[in-house]
Amino acid sequence: MTNTIKVGIVGGTGYTGVELLRLLAQHPQVELHAITSRSEAGRPVAELFPNLRHRVDLAFIEPSVANLRECDVVFYATPNGTAMQQVPALLAAGVRVVDLAADFRLRDPATWQQWYALEHACPELLSQAVYGLPEFNREAIRGAQLVANPGCYATAVQLGFYPLLHAGAIATDGLIADCKSGVSGAGRTANLGILLAEAGENFRAYNVSGHRHLPEICQGLQQATGQAIGLTFVPHLVPMIRGIHVTLYAPIRDSTADFQAIFADCYRQEPCVDVLPAGMLPETRSVRGANQCRIAVQRPQQGSVLVVLAVIDNLVKGAAGQAVHNMNLMFGLPETAGLDGIALLP
Amino acid sequence: MTNTIKVGIVGGTGYTGVELLRLLAQHPQVELHAITSRSEAGRPVAELFPNLRHRVDLAFIEPSVANLRECDVVFYATPNGTAMQQVPALLAAGVRVVDLAADFRLRDPATWQQWYALEHACPELLSQAVYGLPEFNREAIRGAQLVANPGCYATAVQLGFYPLLHAGAIATDGLIADCKSGVSGAGRTANLGILLAEAGENFRAYNVSGHRHLPEICQGLQQATGQAIGLTFVPHLVPMIRGIHVTLYAPIRDSTADFQAIFADCYRQEPCVDVLPAGMLPETRSVRGANQCRIAVQRPQQGSVLVVLAVIDNLVKGAAGQAVHNMNLMFGLPETAGLDGIALLP
């Protein structure tokens, strides 16, 4: 039996924070040690998130490196640009870090600065950070000190395109990712656009001219396949709380390929990716609360365009669950420890 | 002042039926004469649809040609395959018909039979029926005895692709229509899949292998542009009641074209199509209850793929409202008579 892992969470008042708490409070080998929030310091966590009553006894504390040095691993569930200020000191103190924000996702500081409109505080760490998509980078994650947890859309889109690109079955240019997300992806922040009265009974696209997950996806697929990628990526807001559905379109390069088999073979051993049988389509509720990606492939009308459909829970496989998966890998635990909850349906 | 038009509705217990009633009850030149339903005969309409209390005094009656012969125009809001049984007799009696179902949308009987799995009862009428998309066929509709009201997806997709195809600005092959619809599009029928507990808080695609609006869209775009069309069409179900959002992707053929101007020029005179200013994106609630299509065009990252986004209310511009628009044209009324209600937001 491994020893208990002491865990800290920075920025625990958002949706990825409460989801980390839900998963970690049920994890058999984790001790929640510290959870920080500047705005809520002193307030019991369970007062903010009543689902955690009698399960998480901690109160929020002021964020400081001192508080976090005693942890074995610290999760950053903060806005972009926060983790990069503190991570160097933590790493120096021997603490491992999983950043759920975007600070360490892109390897090129110039690209990062272009998309995030900030100068990077520790560009020297970008090449050292491991991109935490277990299905691509399992071994590297095992040895990582610093893991960049992937974006939610980026997780689903990469898992959907990768097997086909790897097999050479589709073109690398003219790819399209039409993506749909529930509103929890926008975070627990008081923005007019995600009020129930604004986003309910409504459907719209956003950031059509450019979304920050675009360079992340292109970088990931290029690393995984060695090929430059031409991708059009349009995100949409769905009037629901949790869930991402991506519909991917690709020009078929090898029309004799067995597309179903390509997926089945690629993910056969993966505990968190479920390739659906031919003809079955995924739905977001089938992964609600679960650390799963369910995925299907179809070739409509036996035409020249292949369609891939994949779903994840944006807060679990798209954020907190994948972060715990990464922690499990980093500490040699069973990969799905604390992640075996069944999706809530209906 | 034009004379009052006597209107009949066949199959008034579904959502297109109640929406027709809402619009026609507020129409300045319409007299509701008869509304039929086999299952609800004898029951006051307003008992089924309490929003119509004190506004529609009719009761449902048994459907029969005799009942309908006194009408100037009859709307069929019936399941596919019903109108074609009765329409020949009505036309023979001099009654004009707008069919909101699919019976007269396809010109080729063999294609119709292939997609609808029924033998057509009056194939000789297929070439005579006018496809009721006013933006394409205004003059033909004015003189029509029989109008085939377009499908909801088909309306939005055609309005979105047409200007670009007509201008030669995009390719005619490799087109993609990623379409999202609220559940009222599935009708007022007791199907498990559209229960609130099944379709709420959920997002999924359906009919990926083939949807009946596909041949309709291809036929329409080919007629309008004289070009064969290669289209991949994937519909999705959104957890909301009303609204369709289509996201269209097309390979750019003429990269020097002014795409915004192409749309603005094409629809400048159209009372029911609103081209949004550059940079603004449409949302379904902006047309809730209104007979409008709002439409935008973007070229992300100045790349090789053009993106068109269009929204309609599936029950209005996608069904009942467009049917009333067609009636207005057929009877020489102002085009937007009875159709000037402002969308309900929020």
Next chain:
Amino acid sequence: MTNTIKVGIVGGTGYTGVELLRLLAQHPQVELHAITSRSEAGRPVAELFPNLRHRVDLAFIEPSVANLRECDVVFYATPNGTAMQQVPALLAAGVRVVDLAADFRLRDPATWQQWYALEHACPELLSQAVYGLPEFNREAIRGAQLVANPGCYATAVQLGFYPLLHAGAIATDGLIADCKSGVSGAGRTANLGILLAEAGENFRAYNVSGHRHLPEICQGLQQATGQAIGLTFVPHLVPMIRGIHVTLYAPIRDSTADFQAIFADCYRQEPCVDVLPAGMLPETRSVRGANQCRIAVQRPQQGSVLVVLAVIDNLVKGAAGQAVHNMNLMFGLPETAGLDGIALLP
């Protein structure tokens, strides 16, 4: 034909503001003259509310008395405490005012100060203001310079209890109003609690210890019936956008009364109150977008407690629609001018 009425709106960026605009833009005898917003001055109204594109051409302007003096009537759709700062100057200039906030709803300044935690800026106007519930105060509204438009809950609860209290059929103490509202009642403000991800798929009570509509309801029922009222009032938040449903419970005093007849008689002439036939229950969607209150009465198990159920659209009969009704009365127009839109169902 009456002359056109020049209308101003102060604070037009909230939900009551956009609803006023929707109704007034369709009103046959209104000219929208000015709409103010400090935060959005200079911005076209239709940019904020795309449902109004091509229907409302105004831009927001800075609020000032000078701008508003040219109006015949000014609607205040502002937060509580704003109207009372400007209304005296407008009244002095001969402009009539309908305040949709609470500034003039309570007649006693001390009670107002107790519930709204502000000193009233013009307590001398409180006795002059007419409480704008047309069903109770029609004649007084006709002659009013200043109308206090009722609160949304207050409208439904008073319409539900009044006929029974007036008839002496129920007790005046031990009354219970269990009220449920869609989230648009909380306004278009960026509060965490009304995010889709917080209020969606959730149901909760709020302000159980005391809600500001309580003294308003008690005052109104006491004025209308001459009896002191003992009421327990608990509001709840429903995961939907529009609609209020109140469920009222009262000890029966006269068990021989014909409760159905009491309601039917009381509201027979009222254009905006619809008493449902015995056995039929109201639902909020039957009044979505319409200026109607639908109401039913039941005596379960022939017991000692009477149950009244009433629904309104909180933004229409509970706010903007009732305000327009009041304006129609004040200017001698047909009562339902601009208010005859049929509810949107589904």
Next chain:
Amino acid sequence: MTNTIKVGIVGGTGYTGVELLRLLAQHPQVELHAITSRSEAGRPVAELFPNLRHRVDLAFIEPSVANLRECDVVFYATPNGTAMQQVPALLAAGVRVVDLAADFRLRDPATWQQWYALEHACPELLSQAVYGLPEFNREAIRGAQLVANPGCYATAVQLGFYPLLHAGAIATDGLIADCKSGVSGAGRTANLGILLAEAGENFRAYNVSGHRHLPEICQGLQQATGQAIGLTFVPHLVPMIRGIHVTLYAPIRDSTADFQAIFADCYRQEPCVDVLPAGMLPETRSVRGANQCRIAVQRPQQGSVLVVLAVIDNLVKGAAGQAVHNMNLMFGLPETAGLDGIALLP
């Protein structure tokens, strides 16, 4: 360590069925042995409920006593009137039974027949069945062969009223239960009224004249307190999937009582009832997916009416979770075995 319990489920295609499967598949001491469905016999369970893929390998089988005799316990998740046909044979074979329907909830056959409009098939078992509300009947459940699992509303209402009645703090007559439920309470059945397009964005009461949980609640409270109960019970449908919120009103009898302490004392030892601190109000999402009842008490305006607010997940503490709790008691397992999942929020 206790041996593994062999479990059968009859009628596993509804929402209580899938929820039982979710809980039991994660239960440390359960072996799922058989799940029956007449309509879906032969179909893998995970095909119907994709959240169970790779977690439940069973296929539905035809229901027959023979199939179920090998089980230690059988759960009936069937419509009312089914269990009573099979249960005598199972009990005779030594199998224990938990019925999630209403067949054994009422002790008096005449009352049962009056409310369920069926003659009871085994009235002799009614007195032998134990009413499975662990907080009231823990010891009796431990020894029971046949447990009648309480209704969802009945669970929340009884837990809310009981402590106050037991303490003599409220009257026993003039009680009011205003209850609100998500639509999953209506089951997975193709009824028009629970379509998303009918029940979404809508709020309404139903069964105001009489709901079957009324006699169950009255019987339970009378048994628990020895007092006859006068209750008015009005259920409402909320546009959400899971969750019940009950708002209870009672005339205060002892105005000096410490109501908060009465609840705290009553439920201090209960693992599945959480009394909130004074001033905090419950919300349904705080128990989504969890076997918890959260409860609060308030005395608005220090008046004569006490208000109790309680929430449960109708499918968990209101059905499947409570059934597993009963099983745990019947087999001497830790009470919360398999029931320690944290609620999913948001």
